Amino acid sequence: MEYSKVREQLIWNLRLDFDPVGITFVYDESLESSLPITHRAKVKITYCQFLTAARQNRMAFYMKPEKLLCQNAWPVFNFRDLEQEADTKRHLKYLIDKDLAWEAVQQKARLEKGCKGIYMAPIDFFDKAEIKPDLLFMICTPYQAYHILNDYMGGMKKPNLSFFHTPNSAVCSGSVWAFNNNTANMTTMCAGSKTSGKTEMAYLNVFIPGKHIEPFITQQQKRVAMGEGASLLGKGSQPWPGLDVCKGCPLFKFEAV
Template identity: 65%
Template sequence: MTNKEAADQLIWNLRLDFDPVGIRFVKDDADREKLPVTHRAKARITYCQFLAAARQGGHALFMEPEKCVCGNAQPVFGFRELDKEGDTKRHMKYLCDEELAWQAPQEKARFEVGLVKGIYIAPLAKFDETDLQPDLVFMMVVPYQAYHIFNDYMGGNKRANLQFFHTPNSAVCAGSVYAYKNNTANMTTMCAGSKTSGKTEMAYVNVFLPYEQFQKTVEQQKWRVETMGGPSVLGKGGQQWPGLDACKGCPLFKFEEVK
């Protein structure tokens, strides 16, 4: 299945509002030349804004360290060392405790300083134009869509349960790095930055899947649809999305086909 086919399947079956986005952490300068870029940011912006441009504008972008304006994302991606005074101050409004506010940025998922040369961010289908695949697939979805995604993720990857990693901010940047470093699915709510800069509106959550596990997730969904007749897991399952939203076993909700 191509990346475009995988994205189209999810968009149709789950009625996604936004395109799935591929994220590749570029550690080798030679890889950068292989990645198709359609747009560049004219000013320093946030990681969340790069992702918004990819999922909503269809832009394929490369975020150099110097283009990342977000002070919380910079140490997460290893673009700078942690600064005790500055990073403590950034977390005080959330935690209101100086010791805890310094502990929080230290415990986020982070790359070593200088490891990542930049981050390629593009609609998932764009990766069909290169032999390099994303490290992660990012989706902004409503919780009901996330529920279906994670059911297929667990079925396709043989996982009976999942745990997610939440931090006081850095929902999208640290959320990405956590999924990558731990090779597991992750989900976060919006944070202050992803709500405003990243446009994670209040009904949405952020979902991150390692690429190979994403492929197994999509294959599982494809198999379920072909076997059961539809993607919905409501009731008996197999309904076309979103399926019949009725109480399980309710005797009033019985239908028969009119001949």
């Protein structure tokens, strides 16, 4: 699979505003030297901020635990054990109820222990990497997400999908849940991904398992070849979304009352 072609196809067909990003959870430290890394963080930043730099500025990172700032993300990646008092307190502002807050923390997705770091880069960087992406991550509009997930369902022969929403940890827990459950996931922004991760108000987080990228991409290619076009391009493979919409529809008429 040529990931550079995956990037081109997704950006062109879906008119993505940002680069699709590949994410890999690295358990073998010896792989670090072979990763195509372009930048290192000088100080601790959040998982969301690493991903923002990857999708908006085409930077490639290997995020080690000591460079991760967000305390909500630490237990999600199993970089530390849960701390009942502190972790409950972090969720009280959302859920108010202490027992519910602690239960929510415990039920978040958690990565298997032993992850040494996380590699994040624009998806085409994986053409030069010795590893494959565990996840394809995209920040997109709801309409783009709708068509991404339709192509995913078609490619994977799934008639429907379920998603995993938590009080926060939209991107970190959202990533790990998709990876652990080997299925697509979609989350809203959380407070952290809104502020630190620069998820604008109209965007969603979408995660596709790395092993499912090929059937997902192939499904979209098939629809283009059939003349249906990529979903966002309108009926009959119009060159830009909306060209098939009747601007002067006679059904929309109003009168004062």
